[in-house]
Amino acid sequence: MPVLWLVLIVFALGALGFVLGRRRALGGAGGDIRLLHSLPSYYGTNVALLTVVPALFLLGIWLLVQPIVVDAKVSALLPDSAISEGTTRDLVMSDVRRIAEGLDKAVAEGAMTHAQARDIRAEFTDVRNRLGAVGVALGSRVGAPELFAAQRYRRIAGEGSLAMTGAVLALALGGFALSLIRTTPSFRARNSVETGIRYVLIFAATIAVLTTIGIVLSLVFNTIDFFRLYPAWDFFFGTTWSPSFGGGSDLGILPLLWGTFYISIIALAVSVPIGLFAAIYLSEYATPHVRAFAKPMIEVLAGIPTIVYGLFALLTVGPLLLKVFGQDGVGLMQAGTAVVTAGLVMGIMLIPFVSSLSDDIINAVPQSMRDGSLGLGATRSETVRQVVLPAALPGIVGAILLAASRAIGETMIVVLGAGAAANLSLNPFEAMTTVTAKIVSQLTGDADFASPEALVAFALGMTLFVITLGLNVFALYIVRKYREQYE
Amino acid sequence: MYDNPDLARTTVTRDIKIAAHGCQVFYGDTHAIKDVDIDIEDKTVTAFIGPSGCGKSTFLRCLNRMNDTIDICRVVGDIRLDGEDIYDKRVDPVQLRAKVGMVFQKPNPFPKSIYDNVAYGPRIHGLARGKADLDEIVESSLRRAAIWEEVKDRLDAPGTGLSGGQQQRLCIARAVATEPEVLLMDEPCSALDPIATAQVEELIDELRSQYSVVIVTHSMQQAARVSQKTAFFHLGSLVEYGETGHIFTNPTDPRTESYITGRIG
Ligand SMILES: Nc1ncnc2c1ncn2[C@@H]1O[C@H](COP(=O)(O)OP(=O)(O)O)[C@@H](O)[C@H]1O
Numbered sequence: 073m074p075v076l077w078l079v080l081i082v083f084a085l086g087a088l089g090f091v092l093g094r095r096r097a098l099g100g101a102g103g104d105i106r107l108l109h110s111l112p113s114y115y116g117t118n119v120a121l122l123t124v125v126p127a128l129f130l131l132g133i134w135l136l137v138q139p140i141v142v143d144a145k146v147s148a149l150l151p152d153s154a155i156s157e158g159t160t161r162d163l164v165m166s167d168v169r170r171i172a173e174g175l176d177k178a179v180a181e182g183a184m185t186h187a188q189a190r191d192i193r194a195e196f197t198d199v200r201n202r203l204g205a206v207g208v209a210l211g212s213r214v215g216a217p218e219l220f221a222a223q224r225y226r227r228i229a230g231e232g233s234l235a236m237t238g239a240v241l242a243l244a245l246g247g248f249a250l251s252l253i254r255t256t257p258s259f260r261a262r263n264s265v266e267t268g269i270r271y272v273l274i275f276a277a278t279i280a281v282l283t284t285i286g287i288v289l290s291l292v293f294n295t296i297d298f299f300r301l302y303p304a305w306d307f308f309f310g311t312t313w314s315p316s317f318g319g320g321s322d323l324g325i326l327p328l329l330w331g332t333f334y335i336s337i338i339a340l341a342v343s344v345p346i347g348l349f350a351a352i353y354l355s356e357y358a359t360p361h362v363r364a365f366a367k368p369m370i371e372v373l374a375g376i377p378t379i380v381y382g383l384f385a386l387l388t389v390g391p392l393l394l395k396v397f398g399q400d401g402v403g404l405m406q407a408g409t410a411v412v413t414a415g416l417v418m419g420i421m422l423i424p425f426v427s428s429l430s431d432d433i434i435n436a437v438p439q440s441m442r443d444g445s446l447g448l449g450a451t452r453s454e455t456v457r458q459v460v461l462p463a464a465l466p467g468i469v470g471a472i473l474l475a476a477s478r479a480i481g482e483t484m485i486v487v488l489g490a491g492a493a494a495n496l497s498l499n500p501f502e503a504m505t506t507v508t509a510k511i512v513s514q515l516t517g518d519a520d521f522a523s524p525e526a527l528v529a530f531a532l533g534m535t536l537f538v539i540t541l542g543l544n545v546f547a548l549y550i551v552r553k554y555r556e557q558y559e
Numbered sequence: 560m561y562d563n564p565d566l567a568r569t570t571v572t573r574d575i576k577i578a579a580h581g582c583q584v585f586y587g588d589t590h591a592i593k594d595v596d597i598d599i600e601d602k603t604v605t606a607f608i609g610p611s612g613c614g615k616s617t618f619l620r621c622l623n624r625m626n627d628t629i630d631i632c633r634v635v636g637d638i639r640l641d642g643e644d645i646y647d648k649r650v651d652p653v654q655l656r657a658k659v660g661m662v663f664q665k666p667n668p669f670p671k672s673i674y675d676n677v678a679y680g681p682r683i684h685g686l687a688r689g690k691a692d693l694d695e696i697v698e699s700s701l702r703r704a705a706i707w708e709e710v711k712d713r714l715d716a717p718g719t720g721l722s723g724g725q726q727q728r729l730c731i732a733r734a735v736a737t738e739p740e741v742l743l744m745d746e747p748c749s750a751l752d753p754i755a756t757a758q759v760e761e762l763i764d765e766l767r768s769q770y771s772v773v774i775v776t777h778s779m780q781q782a783a784r785v786s787q788k789t790a791f792f793h794l795g796s797l798v799e800y801g802e803t804g805h806i807f808t809n810p811t812d813p814r815t816e817s818y819i820t821g822r823i824g
């Protein structure tokens with residue numbers, strides 16, 4: 073039974089539980105709410121929670137654990153002879169999984185019957201062709217051991233799913249029945265719901281934390297794999313980036329880091345003054361009318377998807393710059409895709425980010441500070457410069473560093489605006505590329521996933537992550553330091 | 560019930576420092592100040608008393624055009640400082656505020672050092688001829704605000720690190736440093752403890768020798784202790800204005816009497 077149906081059934085049971093629990097509580101009290109310990113809906117919610125939550129929890133755990141268990145079992149069945157020279161057990165297993173998937177698909181599309189899928193033999197049938205016919209492409213001929221393993225795989229997985237359906241339904245029904253029996257007027261449904269809700273919230277928080285840890289760990293392990301294949305020294309200090317998918321690539325990160333850094337600096341040089349001044353104008357000078365109009369306008373800028381900025385860079389800003397600085401103009405620029413193009417457009421993208429954060433921070437400076445300064449005969453701009461900005465500085469520094477992290481992590485604008493050449497150059501009119509853009513191109517090529525050319529993406533990602541993390545920690549440090557000084 | 564206001568306090572007529580005539584203030588549609596006429600004397604402490612929301616702060620803020628900083632606020636009427644209309648087009652409100660200093664209800668030192676707090680006004684107005692001169696202005700202002708002894712060893716420490724009473728005296732020093740002619744104080748003691756209040760009151764009494772001081776206060780004891788003239792506001796109107804001793808012992812208007820005896824709060 074598909075998981076979706078199972079979830080729907082559990083939820084339907086929960087809804088039924090809500091109605092029945094509520095009715096049972098009311099019935100027990102003879103319809104008089106005052107005789108109940110809790111409001112009737114609490115009894116309903118209690119039944120619904122006990123029906124749905126444990127069952128779904130079990131379902132989630134099962135879905136996570138089953139593939140691991142099945143994999144281990146089937147892998148143990150593969151004889152060593154099935155693993156030929158030049159491959160690994162892992163690679164064979166991934167073939168087995170694909171074959172199993174293909175068989176599932178073939179059955180689902182009616183190209184095979186259940187019995188056929190279970191019993192076909194590689195010796196008599198060209199499985200590769202038959203699966204190809206339903207759109208599952210397999211790399212090589214399907215050998216007998218793989219097919220056999222795939223069939224075992226399907227069987228064990230099928231049994232597992234059946235057991236899962238049974239267990240989940242049983243748990244849901246059990247919770248349903250148990251909580252319904254316990255529904256009496258004196259039952260403290262309100263407290264029980266409170267506890268239940270607390271566990272649901274804890275569960276959500278745990279998932280958030282675990283995902284973070286999982287992402288970091290996957291980065292770390294893949295990065296370690298990469299460094300087994302490629303020397304760390306050459307990665308961090310190499311000045312050439314020229315991956316060739318046949319092997320023998322130079323994977324030096326320096327040109328990419330330099331591109332990231334250069335483009336980000338230009339972006340910040342554009343966005344920080346404009347964003348900050350706009351924020352100062354809006355919060356200190358603008359009349360309510362102007363503010364009511366201008367603030368949403370700036371925020372619209374923040375809602376534009378970055379791919380649109382990328383198009384803007386490619387189709388508008390690049391050609392425009394080329395006209396001025398290109399062969400027909402100053403003669404510095406070869407093509408529209410260049411560091412300045414991406415930097416300028418990224419700067420525009422960051423303006424609303426800087427301005428709305430700074431605006432909030434400037435507004436948080438107490439009015440009494442401004443009054444004090446104005447009351448001493450200072451002008452508005454003196455007040456802004458000498459009182460408001462110093463008081464808001466830690467927040468503004470934080471905003472700028474956040475903008476810097478965004479700039480460093482930005483991809484689309486770079487891909488479309490800065491070109492793809494990894495270059496170590498000071499000339500802002502040359503094409504360059506960044507870490508993020510290269511991560512994309514390394515993973516979208518058809519390199520083997522275990523090759524250094526693909527794994528380098530994780531090392532790049534890890535480096536980027538460490539840099540952004542460092543930036544954020546530094547931002548916090550500065551903010552704290554200033555806060556101590558001012559409080 | 561109150562410190563007995565000194566009835567025999569000499570009632571010499573002093574020069575008029577600020578003269579307001581037909582002053583009206585509107586916040587949008589709210590009519591906050593209704594037709595107030597008042598002559599505030601030089602070298603005198605004038606107290607504004609009255610129930611909350613009667614417009615004391617609003618009127619005080621008219622005197623140095625701080626109301627200009629509120630978008631919806633509109634002031635009508637004639638207010639003269641030394642005979643010169645302060646709402647005249649030729650008057651620069653920024654310059655005016657240097658002459659008519661202000662101390663606020665909540666101490667609001669800038670997030671800067673004590674020294675920089677006091678030096679703030681002299682710096683923006685270019686009052687000091689050099690570093691030594693500025694040092695001198697800072698020291699004399701802090702002395703006049705009766706806080707020099709407490710802070711002279713830590714002029715570089717942040718002003719926000721002082722106690723509430725010290726902060727308020729620092730704010731007074733800051734206002735004094737621009738050499739104002741009038742000092743407006745909006746409930747300067749309402750955030751202070753009794754000891755700090757006593758210090759500030761003493762200070763106000765000393766400031767009288769050089770400035771015209773206008774103080775808004777909620778405490779009638781305080782008005783009686785520090786002021787020579789008292790103005791009673793009610794619902795945006797100036798109900799009664801006269802010698803402090805007279806107002807407290809012999810009010811002419813029944814509303815004043817009700818307020819003083821605690822019947823209007
Ligand atoms: N910034 C403002 N915007 C609108 N109305 C205000 C503003 N400040 C004061 N008011 C109104 O003006 C009236 C007088 O206020 P205020 O001068 O602060 O009184 P007081 O200082 O005597 O307690 C009150 O009704 C108040 O609501």
Ligand SMILES: [Mg+2]
Nearest residue numbers: 615616617745
């Ligand atoms: Mg007030």
